[in-house]
Amino acid sequence: MPYTPELQKLIKAVEKTRPARVERKKKGQEFPAIPVDDRPDMLKNYHPDFKPGTRRKIKVGPNRGYDISHEIVDLLEARSRIDPKRIDLSRVDYETDVLIIGGGGAGSAAALLAQENGARVLLTTKLRLGDANTMMAEGGIQAATKRGKDSPYFHYLDVMGGGHFVNDPKLVRTLVREAPGVMGWLEKMGTMFSKYPDGTLKTMHGGGTSRKRMHYAGDITGAEIMRTLRDEVRNRPENIKVLEYVAAVELILTDTGQCAGAVFYSLETREFFVVKAKSTVLATGGSGRLHIQDFMTTNHYGATGDGLVMAYRAGVKLNFLHTVQYHPTGAVFPEQAEGLLITEKFRGAGANLVNIKGEQFVYEREPRDVEAAAIIRECSPDVARGVPTPTGKFGVWLDSPMIDMLKGPGTVRKEFPGKHILFRRYGIDISKDPMLIHPTLHYQNGGVEINDKCETSMPGLYVAGEIAGGIHGENRLMGNSLLDVTVFGKIAGEHAASHARRRSLRGKLTLEHVQRYHRALTRAGVKTDRIAPMILPDYSNPEVKERQLTTDYQGTLR
Amino acid sequence: MAAQKQKARATKVSKKKPEETRKLVPIFIMGQRYMVPGSLTIQKAMEYAGFQLVRGCGCRGGICGACGTVYRFPDSHRIEVGLACQTVVQPDMYLAQIPFFPANKAVYDIEKLSPTGSDVAKLYPEIFKCIGCNVCTKSCPMDIDVMEYVARAIRGDVAGVAELSFDCVMCGLCAARCPAEEAQYNFAILCRRLYGRHIAPRAKHLAERIREIEKGRFDRPLQNLMQTQHDKMVTLYKEREIEPDMADEDWTPGDARYV
Numbered sequence: 009m010p011y012t013p014e015l016q017k018l019i020k021a022v023e024k025t026r027p028a029r030v031e032r033k034k035k036g037q038e039f040p041a042i043p044v045d046d047r048p049d050m051l052k053n054y055h056p057d058f059k060p061g062t063r064r065k066i067k068v069g070p071n072r073g074y075d076i077s078h079e080i081v082d083l084l085e086a087r088s089r090i091d092p093k094r095i096d097l098s099r100v101d102y103e104t105d106v107l108i109i110g111g112g113g114a115g116s117a118a119a120l121l122a123q124e125n126g127a128r129v130l131l132t133t134k135l136r137l138g139d140a141n142t143m144m145a146e147g148g149i150q151a152a153t154k155r156g157k158d159s160p161y162f163h164y165l166d167v168m169g170g171g172h173f174v175n176d177p178k179l180v181r182t183l184v185r186e187a188p189g190v191m192g193w194l195e196k197m198g199t200m201f202s203k204y205p206d207g208t209l210k211t212m213h214g215g216g217t218s219r220k221r222m223h224y225a226g227d228i229t230g231a232e233i234m235r236t237l238r239d240e241v242r243n244r245p246e247n248i249k250v251l252e253y254v255a256a257v258e259l260i261l262t263d264t265g266q267c268a269g270a271v272f273y274s275l276e277t278r279e280f281f282v283v284k285a286k287s288t289v290l291a292t293g294g295s296g297r298l299h300i301q302d303f304m305t306t307n308h309y310g311a312t313g314d315g316l317v318m319a320y321r322a323g324v325k326l327n328f329l330h331t332v333q334y335h336p337t338g339a340v341f342p343e344q345a346e347g348l349l350i351t352e353k354f355r356g357a358g359a360n361l362v363n364i365k366g367e368q369f370v371y372e373r374e375p376r377d378v379e380a381a382a383i384i385r386e387c388s389p390d391v392a393r394g395v396p397t398p399t400g401k402f403g404v405w406l407d408s409p410m411i412d413m414l415k416g417p418g419t420v421r422k423e424f425p426g427k428h429i430l431f432r433r434y435g436i437d438i439s440k441d442p443m444l445i446h447p448t449l450h451y452q453n454g455g456v457e458i459n460d461k462c463e464t465s466m467p468g469l470y471v472a473g474e475i476a477g478g479i480h481g482e483n484r485l486m487g488n489s490l491l492d493v494t495v496f497g498k499i500a501g502e503h504a505a506s507h508a509r510r511r512s513l514r515g516k517l518t519l520e521h522v523q524r525y526h527r528a529l530t531r532a533g534v535k536t537d538r539i540a541p542m543i544l545p546d547y548s549n550p551e552v553k554e555r556q557l558t559t560d561y562q563g564t565l566r
Numbered sequence: 567m568a569a570q571k572q573k574a575r576a577t578k579v580s581k582k583k584p585e586e587t588r589k590l591v592p593i594f595i596m597g598q599r600y601m602v603p604g605s606l607t608i609q610k611a612m613e614y615a616g617f618q619l620v621r622g623c624g625c626r627g628g629i630c631g632a633c634g635t636v637y638r639f640p641d642s643h644r645i646e647v648g649l650a651c652q653t654v655v656q657p658d659m660y661l662a663q664i665p666f667f668p669a670n671k672a673v674y675d676i677e678k679l680s681p682t683g684s685d686v687a688k689l690y691p692e693i694f695k696c697i698g699c700n701v702c703t704k705s706c707p708m709d710i711d712v713m714e715y716v717a718r719a720i721r722g723d724v725a726g727v728a729e730l731s732f733d734c735v736m737c738g739l740c741a742a743r744c745p746a747e748e749a750q751y752n753f754a755i756l757c758r759r760l761y762g763r764h765i766a767p768r769a770k771h772l773a774e775r776i777r778e779i780e781k782g783r784f785d786r787p788l789q790n791l792m793q794t795q796h797d798k799m800v801t802l803y804k805e806r807e808i809e810p811d812m813a814d815e816d817w818t819p820g821d822a823r824y825v
Contacts, residue, residue, distance in 0.1 A: 009605060009654055136632060139624045153772045157817055161787045161824035162806060169803040177792040185788060188775045195769060198676055198759030200728065207767030208815065218806045226732060231629050235736060239755050243673050253620065275620045308625050344607040344652060348627055398605060552616035566618050
């Protein structure tokens with residue numbers, strides 16, 4: 009919907025200061041950047057990662073004492089969806105070599121490689137094949153493919169610097185060394201990357217890159233990669249079976265401590281069933297839909313961190329979950345675009361960030377975390393210069409019309425066609441009116457601890473994609489997540505298949521670890537009716553929910 | 567705590583919502599009347615009305631194609647379409663989601679196909695049944711000229727289909743309404759893959775780079791980096807040369823040791 013009369017009135021304040029701001033910009037008089045020494049204070053005071061009272065130490069499990077977001081601890085300090093005693097593990101509904109949980113980029117890549125390595129594959133997803141954050145990635149995929157100016161060496165440096173130098177070096181090496189190979193693999197499958205007429209791949213810069221190595225397919229790179237992988241998975245129906253609308257709820261182990269499959273819940277028939285597998289790949293993705301600290305998110309409907317819970321209950325360690333990536337500029341109006349990513353390129357092209365009074369309050373090209381913190385400060389009660397939205401949220405203006413004034417009329421339409429058309433549909437011309445933005449929950453930097461073969465501490469359990477931790481350290485760079493899911497998805501598939509070939513399952517199937525976890529919760533004094541994995545978020549109208557007197561909720565699911 | 571928070575969220579929403587967004591409008595979800603805030607998308611309106619979506623909901627951002635929806639107004643015979651996550655409700659709209667359509671999907675080995683009309687026609691012979699009614703184009707929530715790419719497929723113009731269908735989210739609304747029972751979005755992805763695999767020239771620099779890596783060209787520099795102490799790493803990072811924004815394709819760095 010177009011701007012409300014109230015917002016139109018507030019835009020007048022932006023228009024009033026715009027000519028002077030454009031003039032200053034033209035003269036190169038930038039708003040002063042926050043001094044490097046003051047950055048820690050800004051982050052400590054306003055970045056969501058540092059907000060006091062938003063995290064607590066987890067009381068049970070292999071990471072006991074780890075201080076992370078309440079929302080994640082809530083998920084981990086929760087009871088199973090099943091009473092383990094009621095699941096009959098002697099009745100196996102599906103048996104396979106490799107079980108893949110998750111149908112996004114990592115799961116699909118793993119399925120293809122496992123199949124190519126001779127395994128019978130069962131791929132399960134709680135929504136449709138391809139319903140994943142991979143589909144939504146716009147920007148691109150990094151790989152050092154340009155000889156003479158770039159190499160995995162520089163890609164490695166960039167990844168480590170972006171992650172504050174705490175990334176797992178072996179995982180980073182794998183990421184950057186395998187990157188060109190993955191690009192070749194995708195090209196061979198027919199992914200339509202943007203190319204010059206001679207076949208040279210087009211590349212551009214991303215935040216934190218030292219060389220232009222971001223490859224893209226228009227502005228829907230993730231969708232193009234995902235639909236190609238999905239089509240290829242569907243072309244191998246003999247050896248890759250796909251089950252949709254089934255959600256994994258617990259891993260199954262053997263009494264000798266190997267992973268042996270999972271218990272599933274059908275979202276359509278409400279049945280639970282048992283899948284037995286020689287190897288299991290967890291590729292369940294991220295957790296933006298936990299809405300950490302009530303943030304809106306760029307993530308997919310199913311991004312509820314299910315795999316973290318299942319792996320953790322089985323005794324596998326998590327890491328790097330103490331930092332979460334917030335993108336500084338997500339749309340906060342109109343409502344149907346809430347959480348939608350507004351690319352950094354707008355700020356790169358000169359658009360200021362301004363508050364309700366039309367005043368600039370931050371330099372527009374600060375590092376992501378600093379920029380996000382400054383916007384949050386402006387919207388906070390201490391400063392209270394955020395712009396209220398009709399849904400009761402606050403944002404600040406991203407003054408896109410400046411770009412046409414700085415670089416000539418028509419620039420916004422030409423340089424940002426996707427966003428221009430999108431906002432046009434809402435009745436907003438972003439070359440004439442600013443956008444209302446606020447930081448948005450974007451990426452789960454950490455996850456399950458893995459090695460460079462995607463192995464976990466549990467034999468037979470492999471992990472790949474956003475659910476894994478360590479690759480990006482404390483902060484992921486743009487363009488490295490599409491790369492991560494394909495590189496590590498392939499590796500997980502390959503190693504899961506070889507594990508299935510080499511090892512047969514020995515011992516009895518068991519869910520004893522779930523009972524043990526329940527006992528540990530009780531011992532730690534965690535009294536809760538929370539249930540995890542969440543599977544889907546709950547966006548029910550609370551008033552309707554109150555009237556659903558006779559409806560049983562199990563966690564967020566009815 | 568979770569319950570408390572939920573309550574807090576609920577109060578926040580109902581307290582702070584200014585008058586005009588709380589204005590409720592009637593919509594008809596599969597024939598049943600619900601009063602919903604007029605500012606919501608179809609998707610959020612369904613949730614507001616009390617539905618918990620399982621099918622018909624995906625990325626919630628207009629790219630995954632899970633939430634294709636058809637709707638109509640009382641005094642019109644016209645069927646309109648939209649993605650539920652992108653389309654704002656309008657008073658009196660009668661709507662239903664089409665979360666799945668059993669369209670024909672051919673199984674093939676992309677390596678063994680040629681990028682010709684005849685290979686596409688062999689896998690999807692129904693393309694020739696198109697009667698030119700243009701309902702597919704009218705049914706596309708992404709404003710793709712579907713009928714035009716069907717015509718290109720009939721003419722054997724694989725590259726044309728690839729180009730015209732590039733923005734397709736594969737929601738299936740075109741197939742759902744096609745009187746010729748075509749699976750437009752499925753042969754469109756076949757054409758895009760044929761284009762990417764067999765028509766677009768291969769990236770030579772990529773093939774060469776992959777060979778270099780396989781030969782171990784970067785193994786030692788990477789190994790050295792992995793063993794570099796933290797402070798030295800920070801220095802290397804700070805001092806690394808940045809390719810200028812405006813640089814051309816043939817820009818080369820001053821230090822060419824590791825490229």
